[in-house]
Amino acid sequence: MRAWRISLPTKIVIPYAPRPAFLPFHGRSKRWACLVCHRRAGKTVACINELIKAGLSEGKKDGRYAYVAPQLSQAKDIAWSYIKQFTGALPGIQYNESELWCQLPGGNRIRLYGTDNADRLRGLYMDGVIMDEYAQHDPTVFDLIIRPQLIDRKGWAVFIGTPAGHNKFYEIYQKSLGIWENEDGTKFDNAEWFSMVLKASQSGLLPVAELEAARREMSVEAYEQELECSFEAAIKGAVFGREMKIATDDGRICNVPYDRNAEVWTAWDLGIGDATAIWFAQQVGREARIIDFYMSSGVAIDHYVRVLKDRPYNYARHLLPHDADKTELGTGMSIVEQLKSMGVRNTRVVPKLTVSEGIEQARKFITRCYFDQKKCYQGLEALKLYRYEYSDKLGIFAKRPLHDWSSHPADAFRYLAIGFKPESLNAAPIKYPNLAIP
Ligand SMILES: Nc1ncnc2c1ncn2[C@@H]1O[C@H](COP(=O)(O)OP(=O)(O)OP(=O)(O)O)[C@@H](O)[C@H]1O
Ligand SMILES: [Mg+2]
Structure with a gap:
């Protein structure tokens, strides 16, 4: 040669x-x-x-x-x-x-x-x-x-x-x-x-x-x-591979418009010096409708507040990671306080779960989700790609998923799965009259 x-x-x-x-x-x-x-x-x-x-x-x-x-x-x-x-x-x-x-x-x-x-x-x-x-x-x-x-x-x-x-x-x-x-x-x-x-x-x-x-x-x-360049094989170690395939096969990745009669919940993964990802969801009947997604990096928090305000949604709650109420060194304020100072008051910090507990919740949650395929395109690609790292040397998957661009949307989605509790689903159990049955 x-x-x-x-x-x-x-x-x-x-x-x-x-x-x-x-x-x-x-x-x-x-x-x-x-x-x-x-x-x-x-x-x-x-x-x-x-x-x-x-x-x-x-x-x-x-x-x-x-x-x-x-x-x-x-x-x-x-x-x-x-x-x-x-x-x-x-x-x-x-x-x-x-x-x-x-x-x-x-x-x-x-x-x-x-x-x-x-x-x-x-x-x-x-x-x-x-x-x-x-x-x-x-x-x-x-x-x-x-x-x-x-x-x-x-x-x-x-x-x-x-x-x-x-x-x-x-x-x-x-x-x-x-x-x-x-x-x-x-x-x-x-x-x-x-x-x-x-x-x-x-x-x-x-x-x-x-x-x-x-x-x-x-x-x-x-x-x-x-080695055989197959696009049909499931992604190696895909965390939500099965659930996303079922969602696709069921036709739940489709056109999901904003419903003006339902409030919108958001869930955030906040990257300090890294990407921030936000999901937008509505509860309509039993369906969790994932209507929108946004991700960016290298911008301050007021950018994301504008992203919320620029959308015509009627917001219920904004779900934030468990450390969002800790004071940050630079500003002397927590993320919750910074958002509040910019007019975003209805925040809720999600309970701290381990990554694998959060993944389990997210897997269950996906089974009742309908995703808008256009507005959520980037987030959906991330959910499909989010994967456990594979060690060729050891022949095993790592316990934690790989940290790359897909982990920010996936983390925000975990917070959504943990914290998304609209009142209609949270209604108190129906009390039946005491029928004197022991
Ligand atoms: N034209 C070449 N002549 C000699 N050696 C080569 C040539 N092309 C690639 N190699 C060698 O083959 C090995 C693999 O090359 P390369 O990293 O480009 O592969 P790749 O297809 O990108 O692999 P991966 O899938 O791991 O990213 C390297 O050791 C590289 O030095
Ligand atoms: Mg290469």
Whole structure:
């Protein structure tokens, strides 16, 4: 296999020889690409080199290229050493360790980001973006922040990863194949898409004996998902996997409009220096209707008060985590007091339960929930993805769920499940007359 040669004033050899499976990807001419690849296929290495190639050869002035992982720490752990490995031989290459960018000869830059730190992405333009492990990303960040950044300079994007059920990555994959149905019933036009699936049984990249051992040690579903690229396998260790599948099969993820005759309860997970997530729920008959969801980060509490006020809802209660009445160091006030000072009085701090007790309550609660699929899209994706961390080394799931973008909506949902007690459900038991039955 010949290593890449890219023309610079002196001939420099980048120590990357593409694996044959990735040659069609590197040679594509389409603006958008979706690569569904098995674990250890070499997808991150291929994508980093795609960025380097683009940065050196696309001829853009002040070109900006990005590698985006679900978490910034992940981007740093995985991609930064690959960036250095493959750019180290370039003359005049510069690295910025704190901001995680490298400047290529000619001035174009490649920078690492995480969608957990979406604020860092705002206000930029992009010429090319890799969204690695896309099934694990907060699905709203690309649509709301990154896609607009690609407009003015006609940038490109690559979505790459292993499947995690029917989530946004599945949608992208279906779009790339041209089998996605638009809202008006027409088929999505995939003329500008490159699509590729690489299963371990076909790629020949991993030793057969290793694959056989993995098949023996992993659950059927985990193997199918991670090595055979199955979107149908349930997400490995999904905390609410079963309940969310039943809700989908029952048709309870649908159009759920606001009912003006019922009050709205909210439940918050408050992130200090992290994301804050809010669910909006109504009780109508026996149904818990989850009508809305909101999440943001990097903003002060008055932002969330505005979010409440901007919605036309008639609020009953705002459920807050158990530590919301503790005084904060910076302000000298608790969250409850801060909200009160901004006019949000009807708060209730939910009782402190362990995470697993809260999960049990949430599992039961989901069985009577109807979710609005549009307004709750981000929250629903999080509930489907929220999962126990799996240790490949030990072959077991961790006791606590993984902390990533999905844990904030999931935590807020636990608080909703614990504290959502509208009066209609809480009514005192009916007293029957004493019939003198012993
Ligand atoms: N073209 C290549 N030539 C030689 N080694 C490679 C090549 N591509 C990848 N590798 C090696 O294969 C291993 C897996 O690569 P990489 O991290 O890119 O895989 P991945 O598909 O992103 O895996 P994961 O699913 O774990 O994220 C690494 O050790 C990497 O150095
Ligand atoms: Mg990878």
